Amino acid sequence: MAPPKSTSSSFATFLIIGPTCFFLGILFSLFPYDYHVLWATPRATSALSSADYFDILETHLKFIHASPPVIARIMHIAIATGLLGFLTKLYKPSESNMLFDGASLVLYMVGVMVYLSNTVKGLRIVTAGVYGVGEEPVGPDGQEVVGREDSLRVMAATNTILALVLVGVLVLQAGQWYAARKEETEMAEMERVERVEKEGKGGKAGREEGRKGRSGKKRQ
Numbered sequence: 001m002a003p004p005k006s007t008s009s010s011f012a013t014f015l016i017i018g019p020t021c022f023f024l025g026i027l028f029s030l031f032p033y034d035y036h037v038l039w040a041t042p043r044a045t046s047a048l049s050s051a052d053y054f055d056i057l058e059t060h061l062k063f064i065h066a067s068p069p070v071i072a073r074i075m076h077i078a079i080a081t082g083l084l085g086f087l088t089k090l091y092k093p094s095e096s097n098m099l100f101d102g103a104s105l106v107l108y109m110v111g112v113m114v115y116l117s118n119t120v121k122g123l124r125i126v127t128a129g130v131y132g133v134g135e136e137p138v139g140p141d142g143q144e145v146v147g148r149e150d151s152l153r154v155m156a157a158t159n160t161i162l163a164l165v166l167v168g169v170l171v172l173q174a175g176q177w178y179a180a181r182k183e184e185t186e187m188a189e190m191e192r193v194e195r196v197e198k199e200g201k202g203g204k205a206g207r208e209e210g211r212k213g214r215s216g217k218k219r220q
């Protein structure tokens with residue numbers, strides 16, 4: 001016997017929200033490193049200069065890239081778990097699934113592509129320390145070569161983009177839940193009104209039949 005659709009949908013939603021919150025937690029742990037690179041300028045009285053914050057971020061990124069392979073595998077398992085949740089919810093989709101889950105899947109895939117193209121590539125560049133060293137400020141194709149500080153800023157900005165994308169996934173899932181609850185409430189109210197109307201009509205018909213029965217007895 002197949003499980004109820006609401007149960008399977010709730011479990012699939014859990015498969016989506018779990019990895020999304022997991023990744024947001026990772027990005028939140030990186031925010032103290034990204035903040036001073038992107039959003040703040042050290043005060044003149046600060047013990048650390050702007051260059052020091054870039055060094056701290058670079059060291060931290062190298063440490064992340066040197067993590068054991070099991071860390072990357074856990075990340076990839078979490079990504080696959082989220083995709084499994086989307087595939088489960090979009091199997092024989094309803095209109096609500098197509099709207100909310102379809103948009104959530106688009107945002108989720110944007111996050112995956114940004115992770116593969118910016119984060120993974122950026123970690124390799126930071127670990128190797130090749131920020132265009134030994135190259136001209138302008139490359140042979142006319143494009144400007146990205147230096148060390150700009151590369152680290154790109155890494156920090158990538159984390160911000162990923163956080164916004166993942167928050168968008170959570171907002172869409174919350175919107176779907178709210179829309180489903182609203183629809184259930186409206187359907188329950190409509191059923192209640194119909195039941196009251198039927199009971200009212202049934203009572204009226206019963207009273208009319210009772211009056212007809214009493215009038216027939218009087219004639220007899």
